[in-house]
Amino acid sequence: MTATALKSFNYSLSLITTHHRLNHNYYSYAILSCRRLPRFQPASTSSFLNSGFRFFHSNRHLFSSQSGSLMEVFKAACSEGSSSSCDRIAIKADGKSYSYGQLISSALSISKLFSKDNSLNGGETKKYEGFGSLKGARIGIVAKPSAEFVAGVLGTWFSGGVAVPLALSYPEAELLHVMNDSDISLLLSTEDHSETMKTIAAKSGAQYHLIPLVVDSSSETVASNQLQDNSFETEGKFLDEPALIVYTSGTTGKPKGVVHTHNSINSQVKMLTEAWEYTSADHILHCLPLHHVHGLFNALFAPLYARSSVEFLPKFSVSGIWRRWRESYPVNDEKTDDAITVFTGVPTMYTRLIQGYEAMDKEMQDSSASAARKLRLMMSGSSALPRPVMHQWESITGHRLLERYGMTEFVMAISNPLRGERKAGTVGKPLPGVEAKIKQDENDLNGVGEICVKSPSLFKEYWNLPEVTKESFTEDGYFKTGDAGRVDEDGYYVILGRNSADIMKVGGYKLSALEIESTLLEHPTVAECCVLGLTDKDYGEAVTAIIVAETEAKKRREDESKPVMTLEELSGWAKDKLAPYKLPTRLLIWESLPRNAMGKVNKKELKKSLDNQE
Numbered sequence: 001m002t003a004t005a006l007k008s009f010n011y012s013l014s015l016i017t018t019h020h021r022l023n024h025n026y027y028s029y030a031i032l033s034c035r036r037l038p039r040f041q042p043a044s045t046s047s048f049l050n051s052g053f054r055f056f057h058s059n060r061h062l063f064s065s066q067s068g069s070l071m072e073v074f075k076a077a078c079s080e081g082s083s084s085s086c087d088r089i090a091i092k093a094d095g096k097s098y099s100y101g102q103l104i105s106s107a108l109s110i111s112k113l114f115s116k117d118n119s120l121n122g123g124e125t126k127k128y129e130g131f132g133s134l135k136g137a138r139i140g141i142v143a144k145p146s147a148e149f150v151a152g153v154l155g156t157w158f159s160g161g162v163a164v165p166l167a168l169s170y171p172e173a174e175l176l177h178v179m180n181d182s183d184i185s186l187l188l189s190t191e192d193h194s195e196t197m198k199t200i201a202a203k204s205g206a207q208y209h210l211i212p213l214v215v216d217s218s219s220e221t222v223a224s225n226q227l228q229d230n231s232f233e234t235e236g237k238f239l240d241e242p243a244l245i246v247y248t249s250g251t252t253g254k255p256k257g258v259v260h261t262h263n264s265i266n267s268q269v270k271m272l273t274e275a276w277e278y279t280s281a282d283h284i285l286h287c288l289p290l291h292h293v294h295g296l297f298n299a300l301f302a303p304l305y306a307r308s309s310v311e312f313l314p315k316f317s318v319s320g321i322w323r324r325w326r327e328s329y330p331v332n333d334e335k336t337d338d339a340i341t342v343f344t345g346v347p348t349m350y351t352r353l354i355q356g357y358e359a360m361d362k363e364m365q366d367s368s369a370s371a372a373r374k375l376r377l378m379m380s381g382s383s384a385l386p387r388p389v390m391h392q393w394e395s396i397t398g399h400r401l402l403e404r405y406g407m408t409e410f411v412m413a414i415s416n417p418l419r420g421e422r423k424a425g426t427v428g429k430p431l432p433g434v435e436a437k438i439k440q441d442e443n444d445l446n447g448v449g450e451i452c453v454k455s456p457s458l459f460k461e462y463w464n465l466p467e468v469t470k471e472s473f474t475e476d477g478y479f480k481t482g483d484a485g486r487v488d489e490d491g492y493y494v495i496l497g498r499n500s501a502d503i504m505k506v507g508g509y510k511l512s513a514l515e516i517e518s519t520l521l522e523h524p525t526v527a528e529c530c531v532l533g534l535t536d537k538d539y540g541e542a543v544t545a546i547i548v549a550e551t552e553a554k555k556r557r558e559d560e561s562k563p564v565m566t567l568e569e570l571s572g573w574a575k576d577k578l579a580p581y582k583l584p585t586r587l588l589i590w591e592s593l594p595r596n597a598m599g600k601v602n603k604k605e606l607k608k609s610l611d612n613q614e
């Protein structure tokens with residue numbers, strides 16, 4: 001298969017065509033008769049029991065960024081009326097700014113839309129008790145990273161719905177799979193996707209609604225009385241209800257719907273805020289998709305919980321990111337009011353940013369590196385950060401990237417420290433409140449085994465997959481991640497990769513593809529690399545390296561009429577760095593690697609298609 005053909009390859013999803021939406025029962029909008037206190041409320045203040053929204057007015061000091069839920073932070077901002085908190089900028093996008101108050105005001109309008117419609121509340125298909133007018137109905141949200149996306153999620157939550165963020169890049173079959181799988185009652189989208197989404201909604205028997213434009217800060221300030229609404233009167237009761245379904249990337253199989261509750265979301269945003277010290281002084285540059293946990297939690301929910309500002313870049317752009325950093329920190333130690341302080345990305349983004357930096361002239365390199373140096377924190381995750389990338393980034397920007405380990409099912413669980421040693425090739429230690437352990441194979445004596453995680457941020461279940469949910473847990477309640485790993489001498493976790501895709505079995509040895517990739521990336525001609533075990537009749541699997549050559553090196557070799565790289569050359573170079581049985585025995589040179597929205601290669605599918613061609 002050619003690289004171009006592979007680039008467009010997509011995992012196939014069976015399309016569920018026989019979906020029937022069951023009758024939707026009418027559940028009247030019920031104001032909860034017993035308003036329970038938020039969990040952090042001291043017992044002595046039980047006289048607030050029936051005070052509803054006034055509670056937030058009179059007690060706004062309780063809603064510091066360190067207490068309460070993500071929803072409560074928004075409520076608190078609105079209860080402060082036109083004070084600085086309500087007017088604080090939550091989102092920047094397309095050159096416009098949106099305050100916390102404006103987001104809430106929009107979310108309330110969306111919420112009112114739901115309360116007018118009696119057919120949305122989950123009907124006979126509802127699985128949970130639910131609250132608000134939606135009672136746990138699933139609301140699909142299709143919007144580019146924007147204030148409207150955030151308002152759509154909040155509006156859904158305020159009405160007791162379950163938000164299902166859908167990828168803009170999904171082909172129709174995949175969108176329909178997700179919509180039918182999670183039984184979406186209503187699809188919300190912005191104007192730019194309205195035509196396609198109306199058709200998709202109709203095909204899956206869901207209703208459709210446009211997300212109203214959020215008014216930006218230049219046009220209107222929101223008065224606190226505009227923000228008082230009964231939709232808030234749900235505190236306490238809702239915390240264990242589902243709030244979000246995120247679909248896994250499908251790297252190891254068909255994507256599964258992972259159900260998170262308000263409680264698991266709250267635990268996670270608190271955990272990340274504390275671990276990475278997000279505060280209201282932070283300004284996060286966001287260029288990740290919002291249908292995966294990295295973009296959703298690390299770069300959006302947790303910063304909003306901490307009342308930071310989040311600035312969406314419409315699309316990942318190397319020059320756009322470098323420019324935004326330079327604008328933030330112009331020469332002479334200046335810093336703009338909205339200077340970016342935090343950046344988080346996947347490893348391929350850093351590879352591209354390094355390439356972009358190398359293509360700049362000297363003057364531009366100096367101002368770019370000096371600006372990047374001034375950010376407070378730069379992080380990497382979603383897949384393994386190769387050591388060469390980490391070291392190169394550090395030598396350019398002075399930042400030792402903070403690498404952490406996460407998964408849709410528990411969001412983030414293990415992280416290198418904000419303060420303290422960030423060890424290359426490791427993902428750090430369990431975050432506070434998280435218990436992690438290695439479940440070792442009986443015959444494995446070298447400490448390698450499956451990473452298992454227990455955390456307050458663990459998901460509730462896989463949507464409609466009770467058996468799969470059950471099988472994913474150990475008897476003592478740990479989630480089995482399917483990732484192989486070990487703990488080093490300092491207690492830092494080392495990820496060796498997915499048992500099903502990254503652990504190759506070659507002539508009796510179990511090898512980590514990630515370790516070999518990291519080494520091969522040190523070769524000056526290798527720009528990108530993917531290692532996988534292709535079926536081999538003698539050894540079970542053969543270490544196969546697929547490389548993308550560095551542009552300049554490729555051009556040089558082509559000018560000399562030489563092959564870009566040979567297997568002998570690569571393994572000859574690697575033999576001092578890798579044990580003989582880890583050396584690649586097959587080499588493929590491609591123009592690019594088939595990566596998904598999170599920069600990951602679906603190795604299971606790739607292996608299958610390459611094995612089939614042999």
Ligand SMILES: Nc1ncnc2c1ncn2[C@@H]1O[C@H](COP(=O)(O)OP(=O)(O)OP(=O)(O)O)[C@@H](O)[C@H]1O
Pocket residue numbers: 248249250251252253254255256292380381382383384385403404405406407408409427481483495497498600
């Ligand atoms: N820092 C990291 N180093 C190595 N691998 C990582 C790191 N962070 C995340 N991962 C990988 O990403 C996985 C989680 O990603 P996600 O939840 O999107 O699932 P997926 O594997 O991409 O998709 P699916 O579950 O559908 O197969 C982890 O299980 C791990 O394999």
